[in-house]
Amino acid sequence: MVVLAKGELEQIALPAAVQKAPPPLADVPEVDLAAAAGGGVRGREAVARAVVAACEGHGFFKVTGEGVPTELLARVEDAAEAFFALPQLEKEAATTVAAAPAAPGSPFGYASKRIGSNGDLGWVEYLLLGVTAAGTTAALSVPGDEASSLPPVSCSLRDLLDEYVVSVRAMACEVLGLMAEGLGLEEKDVFARLVLDKESDSMLRVNHYPPRPELKQSAASAPAAAAAAAAGGHGSRLTGFGEHTDPQIISVLRSNDTSGLEISLRDGSWAAVPPDRNSFFVNVGDALQVLTNGRFRSVRHRVMVSSLRPRVSVIFFGGPPPQERLAPLPSLVAEDGGRRRYRDFTWREYKSWAYRTKLAENRLCHFETAARD
Ligand SMILES: O=C(O)CCC(=O)C(=O)O
Numbered sequence: 626m627v628v629l630a631k632g633e634l635e636q637i638a639l640p641a642a643v644q645k646a647p648p649p650l651a652d653v654p655e656v657d658l659a660a661a662a663g664g665g666v667r668g669r670e671a672v673a674r675a676v677v678a679a680c681e682g683h684g685f686f687k688v689t690g691e692g693v694p695t696e697l698l699a700r701v702e703d704a705a706e707a708f709f710a711l712p713q714l715e716k717e718a719a720t721t722v723a724a725a726p727a728a729p730g731s732p733f734g735y736a737s738k739r740i741g742s743n744g745d746l747g748w749v750e751y752l753l754l755g756v757t758a759a760g761t762t763a764a765l766s767v768p769g770d771e772a773s774s775l776p777p778v779s780c781s782l783r784d785l786l787d788e789y790v791v792s793v794r795a796m797a798c799e800v801l802g803l804m805a806e807g808l809g810l811e812e813k814d815v816f817a818r819l820v821l822d823k824e825s826d827s828m829l830r831v832n833h834y835p836p837r838p839e840l841k842q843s844a845a846s847a848p849a850a851a852a853a854a855a856a857g858g859h860g861s862r863l864t865g866f867g868e869h870t871d872p873q874i875i876s877v878l879r880s881n882d883t884s885g886l887e888i889s890l891r892d893g894s895w896a897a898v899p900p901d902r903n904s905f906f907v908n909v910g911d912a913l914q915v916l917t918n919g920r921f922r923s924v925r926h927r928v929m930v931s932s933l934r935p936r937v938s939v940i941f942f943g944g945p946p947p948q949e950r951l952a953p954l955p956s957l958v959a960e961d962g963g964r965r966r967y968r969d970f971t972w973r974e975y976k977s978w979a980y981r982t983k984l985a986e987n988r989l990c991h992f993e994t995a996a997r998d
């Protein structure tokens with residue numbers, strides 16, 4: 626983990642995008658998990674079909690009725706904001722402690738502006754935490770809490786995230802079950818068991834996108850002009866989190882009410898996702914695209930910063946165990962006329978390839994059956 630001195634942080638030049646803000650995504654597919662749980666066999670089948678349609682379409686949809694306590698969500702959001710409001714040195718100190726038990730070069734812990742280790746930069750700071758089988762966030766645990774040097778705020782954030790992970794992972798697995806059902810697969814837990822496995826390589830990322838610096842300055846001196854600039858989306862927009870697909874099986878995202886998330890549509894254009902702090906958003910990840918032989922689409926997405934308000938998002942990434950061999954499911958290959966689109970590989974292999982590539986790269990190309998190494 627690179628720990629940057631404060632001065633150095635401020636000198637990093639960030640990518641500015643000159644294009645106009647894209648139109649809002651008008652048809653975010655919505656899946657009501659309460660209807661799947663309480664709607665009888667027919668109701669569940671309808672929800673499973675809707676999930677499959679959304680995964681085949683945008684590879685992205687909204688989930689409601691999931692039963693995660695609203696109060697927990699509000700507390701996670703408050704604790705995350707409090708953590709990111711700490712002085713820079715304290716956040717970095719939390720990192721040092723958090724990252725200590727992890728292997729050298731571990732991506733876990735706190736980072737600012739640097740995304741991964743291949744030169745990707747964004748107007749974002751984040752905590753990246755490993756998720757253990759018990760549903761806890763390993764990278765923030767410190768041996769012997771009483772001896773912990775973590776600031777109290779990050780201890781309470783850690784406890785809340787522990788609780789959050791349990792709920793959100795259960796929801797992710799319910800959604801994965803619906804995907805299998807909707808696809809007509811015999812093994813209904815074929816996807817969920819990978820995320821529930823005690824060796825599952827799942828993660829949690831808490832992102833904080835501060836308001837654009839020039840907007841913040843002009844808000845103080847000329848509030849009306851700054852608000853108009855932010856609302857209009859003109860001029861340069863900062864890249865918060867550059868375009869990418871998530872490598873894992875499934876990602877479940879929740880954010881506060883600040884906009885910024887955009888997804889790439891099948892025609893290559895971009896659409897802004899209207900924020901909704903009362904719902905979760907699900908992304909199909911690369912591993913699920915492989916398992917479904919390309920039937921489900923790993924959605925390309927990014928975060929652009931053009932708001933006066935900070936954006937806070939929490940994303941659970943459900944991944945398989947490192948040694949798991951990933952390959953297109955035979956029944957889906959058969960349905961695709963016997964055409965197998967990806968060679969098999971272990972999750973460990975995929976991740977080590979992903980860590981060597983830039984954020985925006987299409988990593989799945991390397992594993993296509995037509996691809997040459
Ligand atoms: O912060 C967000 O809203 C999305 C970030 C993201 O795509 C990621 O962390 O993988």
Ligand SMILES: [Fe+2]
Binds near residue numbers: 869870871
């Ligand atoms: Fe992502």
